[in-house]
Amino acid sequence: MDSLRKELEHINEASLRLRQNVTPTIKRFGYESPQMDSLNLLIQNFDSLALIKVENIISRYGWLGKSKIGELANSTLFMVIQHAQDNRVREKFYPLLEESVNEGESRPSDLATMKDRILIQNGQPQIYGTQTDHSGQLLPVEDIKDLNKRRRRMGLKKIKMD
Numbered sequence: 001m002d003s004l005r006k007e008l009e010h011i012n013e014a015s016l017r018l019r020q021n022v023t024p025t026i027k028r029f030g031y032e033s034p035q036m037d038s039l040n041l042l043i044q045n046f047d048s049l050a051l052i053k054v055e056n057i058i059s060r061y062g063w064l065g066k067s068k069i070g071e072l073a074n075s076t077l078f079m080v081i082q083h084a085q086d087n088r089v090r091e092k093f094y095p096l097l098e099e100s101v102n103e104g105e106s107r108p109s110d111l112a113t114m115k116d117r118i119l120i121q122n123g124q125p126q127i128y129g130t131q132t133d134h135s136g137q138l139l140p141v142e143d144i145k146d147l148n149k150r151r152r153r154m155g156l157k158k159i160k161m162d
Contacts, residue, residue: 048085051084
């Protein structure tokens with residue numbers, strides 16, 4: 001398991017390194033720039049390769065919890081699935097993450113974030129308020145008056161609402 005942990009931690013580190021260029025690129029060239037298009041393509045290619053690795057790991061070992069591979073590597077499983085281009089990937093792996101959360105082996109906040117992304121991608125309002133548009137505006141939320149109660153249950157910070 002140590003080699004899997006190291007491989008997943010390396011994926012996490014490489015993903016963060018690549019994504020740390022997003023904000024400076026948008027600030028310097030704009031969101032609709034050729035530079036941002038190139039960066040998005042690099043990120044998509046990286047994510048596709050990482051997804052192949054993670055799908056292979058999960059198909060072989062199941063959703064590995066933090067007691068087996070550590071918190072960072074466990075969170076990397078979530079991150080890679082969350083970044084998949086195809087929502088069906090998230091829908092396929094969501095029950096495995098849910099089981100891992102129920103066993104105390106993964107973070108409830110990861111489950112909430114994946115659930116919201118699945119719902120938004122399917123044209124439905126989100127439950128936990130984890131998804132925003134490119135300007136940071138909260139995407140539609142179901143039952144907004146109880147949003148912070150639901151967020152608290154999942155270990156998410158309170159959102160200030162006007």
